Amino acid sequence: MDATHDSPPQAPRRGRRVSRSSASMADVARLAGVSSQTVSRVSNxxxxxxxxxxxxxxxxxxxLGYRPNSAARALKRxxxxxxxxxxxxxxxxxxxxTLEAIATAAAAEGYAVTLLPLAVPTQDEVRGAFSRLQELAVDAVIVIMEVHLLDAATINMPPRVQVVVADSDAGDRYTVVDTDQAGGSRTAVEHLLGLGHHTVWHLAGPEDSYAAQRRSDxxxxxxxxAGRPVPPLVRGDWSAESGYRAGLELAAREECTAVFTANDQMALGLLRALHESGRRVPQDVSVIGFDDIAEASSFLPPLTTVHQDFAEVGRLCVQxxxxxxxxxxxxxGTTLVPTRLIIRESAAPPGAQ
Known part of the structure; x- marks a missing residue:
């Protein structure tokens, strides 16, 4: 019998030659000298x-070059x-x-990941992505984008496909996993005020970004x-180049002694602009970033920044x-992943030598 306890295998039965591209389970069973049920059990x-x-x-x-039909097995299960x-x-x-962490966490649970990158963040692109999901064999979807793009009434979710969103405020409509944007920003500003700066300027991210809005708010x-004046907000687009352009504007303001930057890439451009303008960091201007990218400790000076645990965000999305x-x-509901301030050398009391 080929059930729970197999009898010793018989010698393989050699028969007709089978094309490697057309081998079936029956062909494998015939060559191995077992039943198709045993082949199925081995395949699964x-x-x-x-x-x-x-x-x-x-x-x-x-x-025989036989590959089990995973799609058929999936439909059966x-x-x-x-x-x-x-x-x-x-x-x-x-x-x-975050994507890297999702792939790692999914693999640990025995799941593969199918990536659907969008060319541009528009509702048409989002609708197209969900339409393609109808043709793909996925059990659930993790969305890493601004939630307003999911609000188009014409988006049809594939039947029975569950959705989790990262970086969003849509906890009443979707399950959300996000970094504690507000908590991290508050810590950065309070640190600069605690160093003795009268106020803190802000280099913000793009206007349509949820994360940027949470940080600027x-x-x-x-x-x-804290009863401190709120300087005019200066906006970038997450890139180092936009940080450089904004940095030239901030460097021209003598009253600017501290800047909280919405991400580390813009902080990098800001540091260059301040250096070229003769404003020393941190002696003349203190700078704090957000993200704690791998290169942040190699900036000149090493960047004080808010650490985001992207690995934890990805793991919790999969969970x-x-x-x-x-x-x-x-x-x-919404799960917030805590942040922490990484103190390096780019922030100091005003006028520090």
């Missing part, structure tokens, strides 16, 4: 097949063990590191609660979406 990794039989079946698969990830940018540090609220797969009635 079930226990109860003795090792000699298993090796014989695997040898026959290799000889009702799952594909694949997660889709939709994101519109692979150029930002946060998205790349927290900057303003912290200054207001949340698998929980929803296993329990459809899991309520929506």
């Amino acid at each position: 990794g079930y226990a109860g097949v003795n090792e000699e039989t298993r090796r014989q079946v695997l040898d026959a698969m290799r000889e 009702g799952e594909f063990r694949t997660l889709g990830v939709i994101t519109f940018s692979l150029s930002t540090t946060g998205n790349v590191r 927290a900057w303003q609220a912290t200054l207001t609660e 949340a979406v698998l929980r929803k797969l296993r329990h459809d009635d899991t309520p929506h």
Whole structure:
């Protein structure tokens, strides 16, 4: 019998030659001298097949070039063990590191990842991505983008596909995992005020970014609660080049002694602009970034910055979406991953030597 306990394998039965491109389970069974049921059990990794039989079946698969039909097995089980990830940018540090963490966490749970990158962050592109999901074998989707792009009424979610969103404020409509943007920003501003700066200027991210808005809101609220003046906001687009352009503007303001920058890349451009303008960091201007990219400790001077745990965000996204797969009635909500301030050499009391 070829059930739980296999009898010793028979000698392989040699028969007709089979094309490697057309080998079937029956062909493998015939060559290995076992039943199709045993081949199926080996293909699906079930226990109860003795090792000699298993090796014989695997040898026959290799000889014939047979590959188990994973799609058919998935349909039979009702799952594909694949997660889709939709994101519109692979150029930002946060998205790349979050995606890497998602792939690692998914693999640890026995899931593969299918990436659907968007060319531009528009509702048409998002609709197209969800349409493509109808054709792909995915069990759930993790979305790394601004949530307003999901608000288009014409977006049709694939049936029974669960969705988790990273970097969003949509906890009432989707399950959300995010960094504590506000908490990290508050810590940065309070640190600069604690060093003795009268106020803190802010180099913000793009206007349509949820993360940028959360950080600038927290900057303003912290200054207001401390009874400090709120300087005019200066805006960039996350790039070092935009930080450089904004930095030239800030360097021309003698009253600017401290800047909280919404990400480390813009802080890099700001540092260059301050240096070229003859403003020393941190003696004349203190600078704090946000992200704690790998290169932050190699900036000149090494950058004080808010550390985001992208690995934890990715892990929790996978954990949340698998929980929803296993329990459809899991309520929506938001999980915030704490930040911490990494103190280096780019921030000091005003006038420090």
